[in-house]
Amino acid sequence: MELNAATDYLGTNELLCDITAEQPVEGEFTIPDYQPEIFKIVKAKAEPVVVQKLAVGSRATVDGYVRLTVIYQSNDDKRLFASTQKLPYSKQIDLKDSVGDNCTIMCDAGISYLNCRAVNQRRIDVRGAANLEIKVLSGKATEVVSDVSGDGAQQRQREVEFMRQTGIDEKQFTLDEPLSVDFDGCEAPAILRCDAKALKETVSVEDGRIVVSGAVNVSVALDVSTEDEYRVKRAAFSLPFNQVAEADGMSEDNFPIVSVSVLSASAEVEEANVVGASVLCALDVRTFENGSATLVNDAFSTRYELDITAENVSVIRNIEEVSQPIAVRQTIEKPAPGAKLIDYYVTPVGASFVSESGAVSVRLSSMLSYFLSDAAGDIVSWDQPFEFDVDVEQPFGKPYYDLDALFTGVECSEAEDTITFKAEGTLYGSVIDIVKQPAVISVSADTSKPKTRPDMALSIYYADEGEDIFEIAKTFNTSPIEIAQENNITDGILEQKSMLLIPIVE
Numbered sequence: 001m002e003l004n005a006a007t008d009y010l011g012t013n014e015l016l017c018d019i020t021a022e023q024p025v026e027g028e029f030t031i032p033d034y035q036p037e038i039f040k041i042v043k044a045k046a047e048p049v050v051v052q053k054l055a056v057g058s059r060a061t062v063d064g065y066v067r068l069t070v071i072y073q074s075n076d077d078k079r080l081f082a083s084t085q086k087l088p089y090s091k092q093i094d095l096k097d098s099v100g101d102n103c104t105i106m107c108d109a110g111i112s113y114l115n116c117r118a119v120n121q122r123r124i125d126v127r128g129a130a131n132l133e134i135k136v137l138s139g140k141a142t143e144v145v146s147d148v149s150g151d152g153a154q155q156r157q158r159e160v161e162f163m164r165q166t167g168i169d170e171k172q173f174t175l176d177e178p179l180s181v182d183f184d185g186c187e188a189p190a191i192l193r194c195d196a197k198a199l200k201e202t203v204s205v206e207d208g209r210i211v212v213s214g215a216v217n218v219s220v221a222l223d224v225s226t227e228d229e230y231r232v233k234r235a236a237f238s239l240p241f242n243q244v245a246e247a248d249g250m251s252e253d254n255f256p257i258v259s260v261s262v263l264s265a266s267a268e269v270e271e272a273n274v275v276g277a278s279v280l281c282a283l284d285v286r287t288f289e290n291g292s293a294t295l296v297n298d299a300f301s302t303r304y305e306l307d308i309t310a311e312n313v314s315v316i317r318n319i320e321e322v323s324q325p326i327a328v329r330q331t332i333e334k335p336a337p338g339a340k341l342i343d344y345y346v347t348p349v350g351a352s353f354v355s356e357s358g359a360v361s362v363r364l365s366s367m368l369s370y371f372l373s374d375a376a377g378d379i380v381s382w383d384q385p386f387e388f389d390v391d392v393e394q395p396f397g398k399p400y401y402d403l404d405a406l407f408t409g410v411e412c413s414e415a416e417d418t419i420t421f422k423a424e425g426t427l428y429g430s431v432i433d434i435v436k437q438p439a440v441i442s443v444s445a446d447t448s449k450p451k452t453r454p455d456m457a458l459s460i461y462y463a464d465e466g467e468d469i470f471e472i473a474k475t476f477n478t479s480p481i482e483i484a485q486e487n488n489i490t491d492g493i494l495e496q497k498s499m500l501l502i503p504i505v506e
Contacts, residue, residue, distance in 0.1 A: 003153055003301065003445040008146035010293040011164030012313045013104075013434060015400075016095040017060060017136040022112065025066050025128040028119065029085045036074035036081055037121035042371065043381040044116035045069040045193065047347075048109035048130045051263055051282075055099045060136050062091045062107050067264070069193055070116060070124055073379065078230055080223040080379070082192045083124075084266070091132055100140030102165035104286070104432070106402045108133040110350055133350075135400055137432070139165050142313055145440040146294040152302035152505075153445075154479055156470050159294055160437055162315035166254055167247035167287040172263070172280060175216055179267070179275045181235045186224035189269060192232065195219045195345070196265035196279045197406045198241070199428055203258050210245045210256045210287075216279050217408055220267050221343060230373050232343040236408065237277070245285040254287040257319055257430055259402065288319065296440040300474050302505060305449035309442040318433040320393055322403060326364065326427050328388050331420040335382050339372035341414045342379065346423050348405040354389065361389040364405055368421055370412065390427050397435030404429055451477055459502040467494050472502070479505045 025046070031038060050064040065086040072081055114128035141164075148155045183189045200214035216239045224233045247256065263280045270276045300306055349365040368384040407425035414420070459476060469492050473480035482503045483489070 003151040003443070004149050005145050005443050006147040007143050008293045008295065009141045010144050010160060010295060010313065010439065011139065011162045011291050011315065012142040013137045013139045013316050014097065014314060015135065016097055016099065016138050017093055017134055019093065019134055021091055021093065021132045021134060023089050023091050023130045023132055025087055025089065025114065025130055026126060027087045028123060028125050031083050031122045031124070035083060036077065038072050038118045038124070039075040040073045041070060041116060041118055042073060042080065042379050043071040043369070044114055045071065045369070046111045046114050046128065048111060049263060050107050050109055053105035053107055055095065055103045055105055055136055058095045058098045060093045060095055060105060060134065062132060062134060064089060064109065066130060068126060071192055078227065079190060079225045080192055080230070080232070081190050087126065089130070093134060095136055097138070099136070099138040102139035104137040104139070104165065106135045106400060108350060108402070137400065143441070144293065144295045144313070145443055146296060148296055148299045148443055151304055151445045153299060154302065154473060155299040156297045157294055158297055159292060160315060161290065161292045162317070163288045163319060164291055165286055166289050169245040169247040169285045171243070171245060171283050173241065173243055173283065175239050175241060175279045175281070177239050177277050178270065179218070179220060179235065179237050179277050181220060181222065181233065181273060181275050183222070183273050184224045184231065184233055189222040189224050189233070191267050191269065191275070192221040192223055192343070193345070194265050194267035194277060196262045198260040198262050198281050199406055199426060200258055200260050203256055205256065208246070210247060210258070210285050211242070212245065212258050212260065212283060212285070213240070213242045214260060215240050216262065216281060217406060218265065218277050218279065220275055220277070221345070230342045230379065234343070239279070241281070243283050245283060247285050247287040254289050257286050257288060257321065259284045259430065295437065297438045298470065299440060299443055301445055301451070302477050302479070303451055304445040304447055305451065307444045307446055308440055310438060310440050312436045313439050314434050314436050316432055317397060317435045320431045320433065322392060322427060322429050322431060324390055324392070324427045325424070326388070326390055326405060327424045328386065329420070329422045330386055331418050332384050334372065334417055334419060336372060336374045336380060337417045339374045339380070341412060341419060342371040342373055344368065344370035344410070344412045344421065346407045346410050348407070349385070351401065351403040351405070353399055353401065359391065360394050361391050362403060362427060363387055363389050364427060366405065370419065392431070397433055400432045400434060402429045403427060403431070454504050457504055459504065461500045461502050463494055463498050463500050465494055465496050468492060469494070472500070476502045476504070478502060
């Protein structure tokens with residue numbers, strides 16, 4: 001009986017790119033004529049934003065911009081002013097292979113360094129770089145050998161479960177809202193910053209459509225200084241949203257994975273105690289289905305040498321959506337003792353997986369930025385990095401993550417020489433858990449290389465604890481099933497040292 005090989009299809013995901021690329025951030029811009037001239041730059045706040053991720057053929061492109069807010073003072077004026085500009089970038093990456101039908105691109109962007117200086121009283125020069133951590137996963141259906149029979153074939157099989165992407169929908173939506181802010185009697189407040197992050201709360205499937213509800217958290221800071229003192233007014237708002245998406249191939253067997261990001265956020269003073277905010281958001285919906293396939297991990301023949309092509313293929317074992325509360329409290333020393341706290345904010349910097357003593361957690365790096373007024377009445381700005389760990393579920397294999405943090409509650413209190421800050425919020429995003437599986441891709445018997453059958457019908461082998469019955473059978477060129485039956489073994493791995501009777505089969 002000649003060798004026969006049956007095949008099945010396995011949904012695999014190959015990592016085509018996992019790099020950290022530096023993207024230059026450079027440019028010059030002019031302060032508008034309706035704003036005061038620059039006397040002193042107090043702070044340059046830079047935030048990289050990823051607008052679009054696309055992979056075609058063997059190349060991936062990440063487009064976005066760096067949102068730069070320059071906070072400055074004018075001459076002989078205690079007030080603070082701000083000017084915000086967008087510095088666009090486009091990064092192209094060569095992939096090690098062409099992408100398949102379904103592609104997932106993850107990009108985490110952060111500022112590595114930034115230099116900002118005033119060329120003159122109205123022109124600002126910016127030089128810096130952003131780090132782009134880019135991962136590209138390409139999904140496809142890979143044909144694998146699921147069963148081998150005939151010509152004395154012996155095999156090791158495994159049932160593998162996987163997740164396969166079936167559809168995608170991307171859309172943008174805008175929230176325009178008037179925000180009520182007490183200007184503390186200031187007649188001409190200046191907006192210093194407007195930050196926003198979106199957090200989904202519920203995802204449901206209704207009549208084949210995906211309904212996503214959540215909120216965009218907006219924080220606004222305004223300068224309401226007087227002639228006698230610096231003052232900054234901070235206000236936070238939660239703007240609800242409800243969006244509907246339609247992904248190709250959505251069915252009852254599919255389930256959606258949803259992310260919502262903020263592409264831009266701006267605010268302007270509209271009237272007394274009213275700030276108009278405009279937030280542009282991106283909704284990304286991907287649908288997946290669960291599947292399973294039988295594959296052959298290894299094979300040999302007791303009659304002929306086999307020509308085997310085997311690979312380690314990668315499959316998505318699990319996709320975990322993360323939404324966990326976070327909290328941190330720290331006390332730091334003031335860089336200028338006796339200085340007065342004016343303003344503060346917290347910016348997430350990045351997240352990474354760490355494993356210590358068998359436990360897995362996400363280490364969240366963040367930055368506390370704050371302004372102080374020293375004894376001479378000058379404003380100085382400082383950045384205080386901090387990090388803390390958040391426990392998460394143990395992944396099966398290698399995790400690929402797209403995580404971020406939203407701080408909805410940040411408070412600072414000060415003593416003469418110290419500042420104590422508390423930050424609360426949510427760690428959110430998704431973790432794609434990928435495991436590698438050994439799989440036989442093709443197999444054939446080389447009939448020109450027959451194996452010699454031993455003269456004896458039975459051998460004795462002294463096996464150690466932990467030895468594999470299949471590997472023992474391969475060594476003696478016999479059937480692992482026959483070895484198990486001859487020795488009353490029910491497990492493929494020996495639990496203790498054993499004397500085995502090895503039957504020799506044809």
